[in-house]
Amino acid sequence: MFDWRWEFVWQITPRLVEATGRTILAALLGYGIAMVLGLFFALAQRTRFKLVNKPIREFVEFIRSTPLILQIFFVFYVGPQFGVMLSPWPAGMIAIGLHYASYLSEVYRGGIDSVPKGQWEAATSLSLSPTRTYYRVIIPQAIPPAFAGMGNYLVGIFKDTPMLSVIGVAELMHTANSIGSEHYRFLEPYTMVGVIFLLISLPTAAVLRKAEVKIRRKMGLR
Amino acid sequence: MKPTVFHYPAKLEGEDIPLVRFHEVTKRYGDLVVLDSLDLDVAEGEMVAIIGPSGSGKTTVLRMLMALEKINDGIIYVDGEPLTHMSRNGGLVWADEKHLRRQRLNIGMCFQHFNLFPHMTALENCIEAPVQVLGMSKADAIKRAEELLDMVGMLEKAHEHPSRLSGGQQQRVAIARSLAMRPKVMLFDEVTSALDPEVIGEVTTVIRKLVHKHNLTMLMVTHQMGFAKEISDRVCFFYDGKIEEQGPPDQIFGNPKSERTQQFLSAVLEAN
Numbered sequence: 001m002f003d004w005r006w007e008f009v010w011q012i013t014p015r016l017v018e019a020t021g022r023t024i025l026a027a028l029l030g031y032g033i034a035m036v037l038g039l040f041f042a043l044a045q046r047t048r049f050k051l052v053n054k055p056i057r058e059f060v061e062f063i064r065s066t067p068l069i070l071q072i073f074f075v076f077y078v079g080p081q082f083g084v085m086l087s088p089w090p091a092g093m094i095a096i097g098l099h100y101a102s103y104l105s106e107v108y109r110g111g112i113d114s115v116p117k118g119q120w121e122a123a124t125s126l127s128l129s130p131t132r133t134y135y136r137v138i139i140p141q142a143i144p145p146a147f148a149g150m151g152n153y154l155v156g157i158f159k160d161t162p163m164l165s166v167i168g169v170a171e172l173m174h175t176a177n178s179i180g181s182e183h184y185r186f187l188e189p190y191t192m193v194g195v196i197f198l199l200i201s202l203p204t205a206a207v208l209r210k211a212e213v214k215i216r217r218k219m220g221l222r
Numbered sequence: 223m224k225p226t227v228f229h230y231p232a233k234l235e236g237e238d239i240p241l242v243r244f245h246e247v248t249k250r251y252g253d254l255v256v257l258d259s260l261d262l263d264v265a266e267g268e269m270v271a272i273i274g275p276s277g278s279g280k281t282t283v284l285r286m287l288m289a290l291e292k293i294n295d296g297i298i299y300v301d302g303e304p305l306t307h308m309s310r311n312g313g314l315v316w317a318d319e320k321h322l323r324r325q326r327l328n329i330g331m332c333f334q335h336f337n338l339f340p341h342m343t344a345l346e347n348c349i350e351a352p353v354q355v356l357g358m359s360k361a362d363a364i365k366r367a368e369e370l371l372d373m374v375g376m377l378e379k380a381h382e383h384p385s386r387l388s389g390g391q392q393q394r395v396a397i398a399r400s401l402a403m404r405p406k407v408m409l410f411d412e413v414t415s416a417l418d419p420e421v422i423g424e425v426t427t428v429i430r431k432l433v434h435k436h437n438l439t440m441l442m443v444t445h446q447m448g449f450a451k452e453i454s455d456r457v458c459f460f461y462d463g464k465i466e467e468q469g470p471p472d473q474i475f476g477n478p479k480s481e482r483t484q485q486f487l488s489a490v491l492e493a494n
Contacts, residue, residue, distance in 0.1 A: 121333065
C-alpha cells in the first residue's frame with residue numbers, strides 16, 4: 001500500500017528544485033511590493049486629509065476581510081474586463097503584494113504607534129520637517145517592534161505562493177501538480193513540496209529571530 | 223472660508239521690546255481652561271523660574287512657546303515677531319505649520335524625560351538637526367556638537383547610545399542637543415524631576431553655567447525651590463492658569479504677598 005519510489009524522487013528533483021527557485025522569487029518579489037506599498041498605506045492612514053486616509057483605511061479593511069485566492073482571481077480574470085490584461089506573474093505579484101501590504105501596514109502602524117510621544121515632540125522642537133521626522137526618527141524606532149510581525153508575514157507570503165498556481169504561475173505547487181498528472185503519482189511530489197517548504201520556513205524563522213536581536217542591539221535599543 | 227484676521231501689531235518695535243511676550247494667551251482643553259488670558263514678558267538674558275501646583279498651567283506655558291500645541295486666544299511674540307500668527311493681507315492670521323517651524327528655530331526645549339533619539343549616539347543626537355535643518359556641513363556640526371558635549375561634560379560619552387547613559391547624563395546630552403541649534407530662548411520643563419537625587423546636581427551645574435557664562439534667556443519650570451531661588455532673576459507663581467504672583471526670588475520666597483503663594487511654599491517646604 002505504501003509505495004514510495006526513490007528513483008522517481010531523483011527523477012523529479014531537478015524540476016522541483018527549479019520551481020523552488022521560482023517560489024522563492026515570487027515570495028521575495030511579492031514581499032518587496034508589500035513592504036513598500038504597506039508603508040504607503042500606513043502613512044496614508046495617518047495623514048490629516050480625510051480624502052486620503054478614509055478610502056485607504058476602507059481599502060485595507062476590505063483586503064484583509066476577503067480571501068487571497070479571490071483577490072488573485074479578481075486581478076487575473078476580472079481585470080481584462082476593465083482593460084487590464086496581465087500575464088500570470090504580474091497579476092499574481094500585484095494580488096499577493098496588495099494582500100500582504102494590507103497586513104504589513106497594520107504591523108507598521110503598530111510599530112509607529114509604539115514610538116513614544118516625546119520622540120515626536122523632541123523632533124518638533126528641533127524643527128525637523130515631518131518627512132525628516134518620519135525618516136530619521138520615527139521609522140527607525142518603529143522597525144524593531146514591527147520586525148517580529150514583518151518576519152511572520154515573510155514566512156506567510158512564502159507559504160501562500162502555492163495559491164498563485166491557480167492562475168498558472170509555475171511555482172512549486174503548480175509544478176508538483178503537473179508532475180502528478182503526467183505520471184499518475186502524487187505521493188512523492190506532494191511530500192517533497194511539503195519537505196521543501198519546511199526546510200525553508202524553519203531556518204528562515206530562526207534567522208529572523210536572531211536578526212531581530214541584532215538589529216535592536218545595533219540601534220542601541222534594548 | 224476666509225481666515226480670521228487679527229489686529230494685533232504685526233511686529234513689536236522699540237528699544238526695550240521683550241524677547242518673549244505672551245499677550246492675553248488662553249489655552250483650553252475642551253471646557254478646561256489651562257491658561258487664562260496670560261500676559262508674560264521675558265527680557266533678553268533673563269532667567270525666569272515658573273513654580274506652582276500641578277495643573278496650574280506652568281508646563282503649558284513652555285509647550286505653547288515651543289509651539290507644540292496651538293493656543294486658543296491671544297498672541298505670542300518672540301524677538302518682536304509673532305510666533306502664533308503670521309502676516310497676511312495687512313493683518314495677522316493663525317500661523318501655518320511652515321511659519322511655526324521657522325519660528326521654532328528661536329527656541330530650544332529640554333524635557334522631563336529627555337527624549338533623546340535612542341537609535342542615535344549622543345553625538346548623532348546633537349548633529350541631526352543642525353545638519354538636516356540648518357544645513358550645516360557635517361564636519362562643522364560635529365565640531366560644534368563636540369564643544370557643547372564638552373561644555374556639559376559628556377564628550378567622553380559622545381559615541382554612546384542613550385540606553386547606556388544614566389538619566390543625568392542623558393539630560394546633559396539633551397541640553398547640548400538643544401543648544402546646538404543656537405536658540406535665543408531655552409526652555410527647561412522639569413528637567414530634574416525624573417532624575418535620581420544624586421545626579422540632579424550634574425544637571426543643575428550645567429544650567430548654572432548657562433546662566434553665568436552664556437547669559438542665555440531661559441524659562442524653567444521646576445519643583446526645586448532652592449535652585450529656583452538661587453538661579454533665577456524672577457519667579458512666577460502660577461495658580462489656576464494665571465500668574466498669581468511674580469517678583470524677584472528673594473521677595474517670592476522670603477516675603478510672598480499672596481495667600482496662595484504662602485500656602486504653596488509652606489506645603490512644599492513641609493514636604494522637604
